[in-house]
Amino acid sequence: MHRRLASTMVGALIVTTALAACTSSDGGDTPSDGGSTPAGDTTGEQANLQFWTWTTNIEDVIAIWNGEHPDIQVTVDRQAQGDELITRVLTAAQAGNEPCLVHTEYQALPVLVANGVVADITADFEGIRDAFPDGAWGLTSFGDQVFAIPQDIAPMMLFYREDLFAQYGLQVPTTWDEFAALAAEVRQKAGPDQYLTTFSSGDPGWFAGLSQQAGAEWWTSEGEAWKVGINDEATTALADYWGNLVSQGMIDDQPMYTPEWNAAMNDGTLLAWPTAVWGAGVLEGVAPDTAGLWRAVPMPQWSAGENVTGYWGGSGTAITTNCKYREQAVEFVTWLNTSPEALEALVTISGVYPAATAGQTGPALAQPPVMMPNQPDFYTQASEIAGTARGFTWGPNVNVAYNTYKDAFQAAIEGGTPFSGAINTMQDTTVADLKTQGYEVIN
Amino acid sequence: MSETKTDAAQELAPPRLRGGRRPRARHARSAPYWFMLPAMALFTGFLLVPIIYATWLSLRASRRTGGGILGQRIETFVGLENYSRALSNPELYASLGRMLVYGLLVVPAMLGLALLFALMLDLPRVRMRSATRIGIFLPYAVPGVIASLLWGFLYLPRVSPIRETFDAVGLAPPDFFGPTSIFFSVANIAVWGGVGFNMIVMYTALRAIPTELYDAARIDGCNDWQVAWRIKIPLLQPALVMTGIFSMIATLQVFTEPQTLSPLTNVISSSWMPLQKIYTDAFVLNDIYSAAATSIALAGVSLILSLIVLTVMQRRAFGENK
Numbered sequence: 144m145h146r147r148l149a150s151t152m153v154g155a156l157i158v159t160t161a162l163a164a165c166t167s168s169d170g171g172d173t174p175s176d177g178g179s180t181p182a183g184d185t186t187g188e189q190a191n192l193q194f195w196t197w198t199t200n201i202e203d204v205i206a207i208w209n210g211e212h213p214d215i216q217v218t219v220d221r222q223a224q225g226d227e228l229i230t231r232v233l234t235a236a237q238a239g240n241e242p243c244l245v246h247t248e249y250q251a252l253p254v255l256v257a258n259g260v261v262a263d264i265t266a267d268f269e270g271i272r273d274a275f276p277d278g279a280w281g282l283t284s285f286g287d288q289v290f291a292i293p294q295d296i297a298p299m300m301l302f303y304r305e306d307l308f309a310q311y312g313l314q315v316p317t318t319w320d321e322f323a324a325l326a327a328e329v330r331q332k333a334g335p336d337q338y339l340t341t342f343s344s345g346d347p348g349w350f351a352g353l354s355q356q357a358g359a360e361w362w363t364s365e366g367e368a369w370k371v372g373i374n375d376e377a378t379t380a381l382a383d384y385w386g387n388l389v390s391q392g393m394i395d396d397q398p399m400y401t402p403e404w405n406a407a408m409n410d411g412t413l414l415a416w417p418t419a420v421w422g423a424g425v426l427e428g429v430a431p432d433t434a435g436l437w438r439a440v441p442m443p444q445w446s447a448g449e450n451v452t453g454y455w456g457g458s459g460t461a462i463t464t465n466c467k468y469r470e471q472a473v474e475f476v477t478w479l480n481t482s483p484e485a486l487e488a489l490v491t492i493s494g495v496y497p498a499a500t501a502g503q504t505g506p507a508l509a510q511p512p513v514m515m516p517n518q519p520d521f522y523t524q525a526s527e528i529a530g531t532a533r534g535f536t537w538g539p540n541v542n543v544a545y546n547t548y549k550d551a552f553q554a555a556i557e558g559g560t561p562f563s564g565a566i567n568t569m570q571d572t573t574v575a576d577l578k579t580q581g582y583e584v585i586n
Numbered sequence: 587m588s589e590t591k592t593d594a595a596q597e598l599a600p601p602r603l604r605g606g607r608r609p610r611a612r613h614a615r616s617a618p619y620w621f622m623l624p625a626m627a628l629f630t631g632f633l634l635v636p637i638i639y640a641t642w643l644s645l646r647a648s649r650r651t652g653g654g655i656l657g658q659r660i661e662t663f664v665g666l667e668n669y670s671r672a673l674s675n676p677e678l679y680a681s682l683g684r685m686l687v688y689g690l691l692v693v694p695a696m697l698g699l700a701l702l703f704a705l706m707l708d709l710p711r712v713r714m715r716s717a718t719r720i721g722i723f724l725p726y727a728v729p730g731v732i733a734s735l736l737w738g739f740l741y742l743p744r745v746s747p748i749r750e751t752f753d754a755v756g757l758a759p760p761d762f763f764g765p766t767s768i769f770f771s772v773a774n775i776a777v778w779g780g781v782g783f784n785m786i787v788m789y790t791a792l793r794a795i796p797t798e799l800y801d802a803a804r805i806d807g808c809n810d811w812q813v814a815w816r817i818k819i820p821l822l823q824p825a826l827v828m829t830g831i832f833s834m835i836a837t838l839q840v841f842t843e844p845q846t847l848s849p850l851t852n853v854i855s856s857s858w859m860p861l862q863k864i865y866t867d868a869f870v871l872n873d874i875y876s877a878a879a880t881s882i883a884l885a886g887v888s889l890i891l892s893l894i895v896l897t898v899m900q901r902r903a904f905g906e907n908k
Binding site: 226227229230233234253254256257258259285286344345364367369396397398400401402403406407410412539542543546549550552553554556557579580581582 | 648649650651653654655656657658659671738739742743744745765849850851852853854855856857866868869870871872874
């Protein structure tokens with residue numbers, strides 16, 4: 144395959160050199176337009192693709208590619224995950240210095256699309272549609288247009304402390320009603336400081352995942368207008384459910400990802416954690432003493448017999464509009480996210496749970512995560528749970544909704560006001576912002 | 587005043603340049619500008635141009651135009667819309683109010699402690715003077731983010747030795763992240779970090795006071811208290827004014843401590859302090875235009891306040907020098 148590619152390249156090189164000789168006067172350095180991918184005028188030269196990403200140890204994965212493709216070199220520029228990255232990409236694009244490849248969380252993609260930073264790559268990846276489940280494509284598509292290739296997905300599951308559940312004689316909850324009853328039971332049976340779990344005002348992505356499971360649709364597009372449903376029935380019920388648990392003191396109300404939370408996860412103060420498949424990796428960092436004590440099960444359900452979950456996080460790879468080496472970028476992204484070689488490297492080197500169907504059943508996932516030696520079929524179960532995950536469409540201003548989530552839920556927890564009020568604040572702020580930005584809103 | 591100075595310089599110039607040629611004289615006259623050039627270039631490049639750019643940005647906004655679900659965002663001119671939206675946001679005034687509370691806690695506590703330590707170190711027969719001075723100054727060398735993380739660990743009950751101490755004694759541990767106590771918790775970090783610097787400034791000024799004054803005072807029968815109150819503090823006024831202005835500017839710029847503590851607790855929102863609001867606008871909401879407008883408005887207010895304070899203080903502190 145590589146030999147064939149090489150000979151094509153040589154041929155293209157000769158053609159483009161000849162063409163360049165004729166057209167050099169009008170400086171043919173313009174980026175190729177999106178959509179069409181003919182053998183571009185850049186095929187012959189060595190392509191150097193900048194890749195902004197935060198994936199752990201991605202350099203080692205890229206090194207495999209760079210070793211095999213001397214003519215398409217990928218350079219990693221390590222970034223911090225989160226909102227700052229988006230600001231940086233937007234600013235770089237404004238200055239004309241954006242990289243060819245951008246790693247983006249799914250909910251950040253609309254902002255990049257609306258700013259014209261990332262390209263519509265529907266046609267480029269038509270050939271690998273079958274490599275991913277439909278749900279994964281849903282995370283990177285708007286209407287019929289695809290703007291990123293899914294890299295990792297994060298179906299939510301419930302982690303619980305197997306040892307403590309046994310010690311206190313607790314049953315694993317299968318519905319949210321049982322979960323609430325269990326929270327009360329923990330308060331009775333366990334120590335005065337111990338809780339079943341905590342409600343975090345710091346993690347809007349977590350709450351969004353729970354909303355997806357509950358059947359919410361925070362953003363829907365109708366024609367060219369948006370409908371915002373953050374305070375829809377499902378989310379309001381969800382907010383009240385957690386609000387009651389917090390106000391009755393059945394669960395803790397302190398944010399996750401703090402030194403306090405790390406200690407609580409490590410010393411058994413918190414007995415369960417509704418998290419995503421990557422939670423096992425997080426535990427390794429925050430609660431190293433608890434290896435072998437956790438077990439992952441499907442999320443509690445809203446009605447018995449149902450089998451649904453949501454996504455907490457996940458990210459994809461996008462190609463920028465002004466990328467000079469579109470064709471090479473497509474080739475690299477396809478390799479990174481669908482080739483068995485790269486998928487195995489992503490799993491073993493970077494600890495990623497791949498979005499590609501092949502990646503979820505590969506040999507690399509035969510071993511359970513370090514924290515779950517007691518659950519050898521962890522990834523088999525994760526794959527089954529992934530099949531039940533339900534996402535929703537991300538709107539153009541997720542960052543506004545997310546930031547309001549933090550402020551509004553902080554205030555609700557501190558002030559002891561109903562959580563449904565916080566949901567309404569999110570709704571109002573998000574709608575107002577969409578209108579300010581010039582979007583048509585029907586609500 | 588300045589005119590007489592230049593005149594004097596010109597009168598002095600010919601004898602010094604005797605024997606020199608005219609071009610050298612011209613060089614000598616332009617020399618000050620050459621010396622100023624690096625500073626002016628840096629000032630223009632890193633302060634003036636960014637301010638002008640920020641002002642320009644504050645009049646613009648990214649707006650959705652065109653078709654498609656997500657549309658295409660274009661940067662357009664919106665006049666003073668960003669300003670009117672920023673200035674009509676009650677959260678801005680709430681954050682300014684919180685800043686005022688914070689400032690009222692920090693500035694007196696920090697300067698008071700710094701003055702106290704400086705006066706104590708200046709007492710005769712103090713032992714381990716330099717070790718103590720370095721000890722008090724050391725926190726100033728700790729970067730703000732690290733200091734905030736350190737204190738964050740001390741404030742969080744489960745990882746805090748403070749709680750263990752209270753538990754051991756049998757008292758209820760304090761809640762450092764309560765709606766009111768948070769002001770003290772944040773202010774404490776700033777005071778801890780800032781006392782040393784201010785103390786050094788005051789101590790240096792104290793050392794510059796001629797000791798004859800103290801001898802005279804003692805002959806007149808003053809004790810240490812009276813020397814401090816009647817001689818040292820009045821003579822320290824210029825240093826007090828300077829540290830006061832520095833502290834006020836630092837209060838206007840408070841950001842690092844609350845921003846670092848924010849994810850640890852439910853009581854610090856994303857717009858708890860004005861600069862946090864600007865940061866959130868720019869780096870979380872991708873709205874650098876509103877962030878620029880709020881920045882310009884805040885900078886304007888700070889400038890006016892500083893000028894007023896400076897004028898008033900200068901008249902009081904340096905009045906006798908004129």
